[in-house]
Structures are given as structure tokens and as C-alpha cells.
Amino acid sequence: MRVLGLILAGGHSESLGPLVSKRASAALPVFGKYRAIDFTLSNMVNASIRKVGVLTQYNPRSLMDHLGSGKEWDLDRKNGGLFILQPYVSAEGSYWYKGTADAIFQNMTILRRGEEDYVLIGSGDHIYKIDFTQVFNFHFSTGADITLLVKYLDETYDLTQYGIVQMEGHRIVSIEEKPQHPRGNLAFLGIYFMNKYLLMELLYNYVTKGENDLLNIIVSQLGRLKVHGYVLEGYWRNVKKGIDEYFRINMDALKKEIRDELFYKYGKVYTKLKDLPPPKIGSSAVIKNSIISDGCIVNGHVENSVLFRGVVVKAGAVVENAVVMQDTVIEEGAVVKNAILDKEVLIRQQGRLVGKEKLAVMEKRAVL
């Protein structure tokens, strides 16, 4: 069995404000050294998928820069490998992707040309680890036409932001997108597995008639096709759901069970190498419950925080409950609390940035 991986990475989310003004949400930095897309991409290559198409649209530069030739995921290949699928201008006009189905439809060539029999469609915004081969086995052993990943979400998720699923046995009988009054807490996770020819047939049938959303197409087939739900037990979060969610996801990595699951279970997470030296901790440093990445130099006080690569915290500075992205410098005596600092931010001596009910957010290259 050969599987083609497709990753939807064109998304834009207003609710992430300045964090996504210059990058696609799939390129959001997480956990000190990763980008959101690393998880889906690593899950796919860890399941022996050798060909992955990444569908981009919104502000793709940083995402492209990150993915490069796909080398870090072993996707720089003669056969298969990484394909970047972007909207383009042709003789017939220009085609921005109008939805998930439309995006795949416009890249029908990658479906038509490949030798793959199956397609796994994921999103570049999701943080989770999974052994996809278990999903494949589930799909075949239950005789599904389409398998969707679903999860029982607890009260920390805003259910009105998800597709809520009703299941009978393995079979999904209804999906309600972003319901005002959710019936149950079983949500669709935006991950699909199906036969490639079935997908092509559905796209030809519906996209040509103006339906651009893949989930809508599948919902219309629930009576005709066997659409099964594979229940994901582990950690799963979507970075695109807002600044607080993005912050929470980063803080989750401070919990041992979540770290063990995300970083060590079902294979490793791969990411672009930066070749920075290991972190150096000075004699006046105090570090509590924090993640410290390569290239960091810490002389100050860091607590409940995630420091990305190359962050400098100078003596006398205090960083608490903060997500501090790459190459940000916090100078002597500065205080940063309840905050997200984007890349290359400079907090000058004695500077104070303290978020209250709302997190304080500093844009890339901002100076305080």
C-alpha cells in the first residue's frame, strides 16, 4: 500500500494577531525549536510516507524557508519527496484556493500522476503524535470508505469552534460544523484517510459544481459511503485557535507526560537544523520549570517559560510565564511576565512587559 500525504498549510487566523502577520499558522514556532507543521510532517514520514504535498497560500515565505528541500524529514528524494503546492496564475486566470477541496482539486496532477493508492490529508496547524499505521489498519479492518480522525474534547476546548460528530459504532452519522449548542464532545480533527480514486471522484463531482470544502462534500456522503471515525486518545491541539490556545500549547510542553508523548512516542519530531551551540547557563542564573533551547545564554531568572533558540536573558532579568521566540534578547533588569515575545524582540534594560488577564504580545523585531 502506498500513501500520499497532503498537508493543508495555507491557513490564516485573525485571532493570532501579530504572530501571523508575517507567517502562515503552520509556520508558527512551538516548543523552543519546532514549527507547527513539523508534527504532521514527522507523523507522516514516521509512518513511512515517502511523498508529501504541502498546500500553501497565506504568507508562505517562512514556511518555505523552513521546509526547504525536505531534507530534515528525509523527503529530499529522487522518487517521491516533498512537493510544495501553491496557487498560481495560468493562461486561464489566477486561482486562489477557495477551500480545502478546491485546493486539492487544483493540484489534481499530484493525485493523478503518483503511484499511490491512498491519500492521508492532514493540517499543518495541529500538534499531536500518532502512529498513522494504526489508522490505516483501522481503515481496512473496519471496511471504511473514508476514515476521519475524531477525539473526545474536554472542557479546555471551545467546542463551538469544532465540527461535532455523532457516531454509531465506527460509523459517523452526522457532523455539525461549529454548532452553537454542541451535541456531545466528539470533534472532527481535520484529518482524513481514503482511497485516492474515491477522493478524485468526489472532487470532480462536487468542486466543479461549486462546493469548495472537503468536509461539506464528505458530510453529503454520510448516507452513501461508510465514513468511519478513528478515535484519537492522545494529545491534540490546534495552534490556530487563538493566542491563548497558542500560549497554552507551548506551556503544555512543561508537563512531563505531554513532553514524553510529543517528543519521544511514535518516532521523533524532525525540524530544520540551526547548528547552534548548546545552551549556556551562567553563574547568576535561576531556571525553574522551563524549556531552554540551543544557542540560549541565560544569566537571569527564568520560570515557567519556553525559550526558543538563541534567546539571551541577561543577569537580573526576570522571565515568567512567557513564550520567548528565537533570538530575542532580554537585557539586564528587565521584567517579562505572562507574555509572548516573537522573534528578535529586544527588551531593553529595566524594560517591563507584564500581561494581566490578557497576554502581552510583542511583534517580531519589536523593541521595548
Place this chain on the structure above:
Amino acid sequence: MRRVLALILAGGHGKRLGVLTEKIAKPAVPFGGKYRLIDFTLSNCVNSGIYHVGVLTQYRPHLLINHIGIGRPWDLDRKKGGLFVLQPYLGGVAGWYKGTADAVYQNIEFVDEVNPERVLILSGDHVYAMDYNDMLDFHILKNAEGTIACMEVPLDEASRFGIMVTDVESRIVDFEEKPAKPRSNLASLGIYVFNWPFLREYLIKDAQDEGSSHDFGKDIIPRMIREGRRIFAFRFNGYWRDVGTIRSYWESNLELTRPLPPLNLYDRHWRFYTQTEEMPPAYCAPESKISNSIISEGCEIHGVVENSVLFQGVHVGEGSVIKNSVVMTGTIIGRNCFIENSIVAERVIIADNVQIGVGEDAPSSLDPEVYTGLITVIGMYSKIPENTRIGKNCVVGVGVTEQDFTSKELPSGGFVLHRE
């Protein structure tokens, strides 16, 4: 475009590193939290724009070759040039490399094939940051046939090095390898530039000389100078270390933890590249206390770490204290341990309540020449059982198991080796 070929001598055993080089070649010895010794020379090459590199291996090459692979981390996986591993082979001129000069002599065909104007002869076991272009410029400016990088060392250490005497022009008039009574303190760093046809001629001459030990420092260079060839000394003022002994290895690692370390790993314009395992960033627990240390990716610290270098994936359990020590990749340290003045090699498992590097001073009963400086060394893949107390200057060999320990107490200077 300069046609320069770098040849890195990486066959060395490094006997004075004891159990650290029992299973691996000296250039593959880990250094500085995530690197191996050869990374420094390889990175210097590519940072100097030299992308034609031959690595001459011999002693236990497996891990070294595994590490350098096709040279990808150093951008040496190239269509033109790139990295070549040159190992001794049967059907060659003479089989095993008999010395540094013989190693190059046996690869004359390879060098001729590359056809460089100059060759840069380097060692794979030195830690330094050097732009070879400065030396090549000097070599060309002096119209030299050979150039030797050198630096001034304390006179009492001079007899460990090749020592040279130069004239006002920096031309070398005398060269002695490891002299008992050094005539100067200008020491060779084992970094040479030669015009290739010139070196080629001397390699062939040397190979035919039955009295020669086929070594650059002992034979080739003294001969060139005796015969009045144009050999110059290039003074290097930066950081350079031959971490050839347990003590110097330990010290050079710990130097990196100083507020202003002599070697700046954090210089974005002169990066050191390496091949490492993909690991998440380090995690420091609420109860951890880390000061003056280097910790690496994949580390999980629950205890106290002071003045130490921790490599990738080291776990330090609650209540444990690590002081003035080097702990290599993947080593797991249990709870309530105390480790001081020690080098713990890769993938060692230390159970709870273990003490290492404690007690009286005593000379090593295994090999007082190698194990000096009161540093305790734990060899790779060893397992230290619960409640064990290991003294100063002790040695635990490679792959030692719980059964190899006959007592909970290993007094200073003692050793435990694995019984087959």
C-alpha cells in the same frame, strides 16, 4: 579560485585518553556538549571555503565514519569535491599507515587526481577556530614551499610539542620534535600547508628511507629544513588545544562554561557544525539548580548542576548534584547522586545514591601515566549499581555491569573493568 585540498589525519588512537578512546578514535571523542573533536577541523575547513577534504582514518573508524557520513552537516556532500574517507587498504603501497607522512604518501594517487596547488595537512583531534585563508595568504606572500602554524607555549610545556627556531623573516631554521631541552617556546600546532609537488617529492623520498618513522614532525619537516627549503612559521594567536590527556580534556570542556570562554561557540560568523541526534530542547524542572554550565538538547534536569558540561539527552534525577564534571550523551543519573571532578562517557546508567569522585587523593593503580589529575573516568555503556561510592582518580571501564562491582566502595585510585 585557490585549489586547496585539506587532508585531515584522523587515525590517531589517543592512548592518553584511556578508556575514552578504548572503543573510538580520538577525533570521534565528544566535546563541548554536542560536538566531536573532528567537528572543529571540519568546520574550520568549510568556514574557510575549503570544500575538498580527505579524512584519513585507521584506528577504530566505525563511529568516526558513522559521524562524518557523507559530510552533510558540514555541507561537504557535493557534486564537485566534498568529503572523502581515506582508509588504509590491501593492494595499496604498504597496508596500514605507519605514520602521518606514510598515511599521506599512501594516498598520493588520490591527491594527484584532485590535482591541488597546495595541500593543507590537519589533525582531527584539535579544538580551535582558525581561518586557514590567513595562513594560505601568508604562505603565498612568503613564497614558501611549506608553512607550519605555530604558537608560543609555556617553556615548561614545550617538550610536548614540535619546537622551531625562526629567523627575522619567520623562516624556520631549526625544528625539533618533542625536544628534551627546547631551544625556544614556538610550538608547532600540527597544521601545515605545502605546495603539492614539493610535498610529493619529500613523501617519496621519505618512503624510500628505511631509517624513517614516516612522521611529519619527526622526519619530513626536519629533513626539509636540513635541506634548506623555504619553510615558514605562521604565528597563530587564537585558541588552540590538543586535548590529548584526561586532565586537558576535562579542563578544556569546563573552560567553555566560563563567563568569557576562550573558545566562542556562540560566534554566528564562525559556526561549528556537527551531526547530532534530533532531540527536543532541554527541560529544567522546578527543583533544578543550574549554574555556570552547558546543558544540551534532550537533557532533563531535576537536580543541581554546577560548572559542568552535559551532552545531549542527559537526565539528572532529583536530589543529585553534578559538579565540575563532563557527562556525555544519553547518560542517565538517578536520584540523590553526587558526582564531582569526573568524566562520565556516553550512555552510562548511574543508579540512585551513587557517589563518584569523593574521598582521599590517591594515584591510579591502573595506569598512573594516563589517569592523573584526580579525575575519575567512567567508560561508555557502564552501569553503576545503587549506593556505590567511587573515589578520586578512579577508572570504570567500558561496558562494566553491576556484576563487575565486587564491593560498594571503590577507593581512590582504584578501577573496575568488565570481565568477559
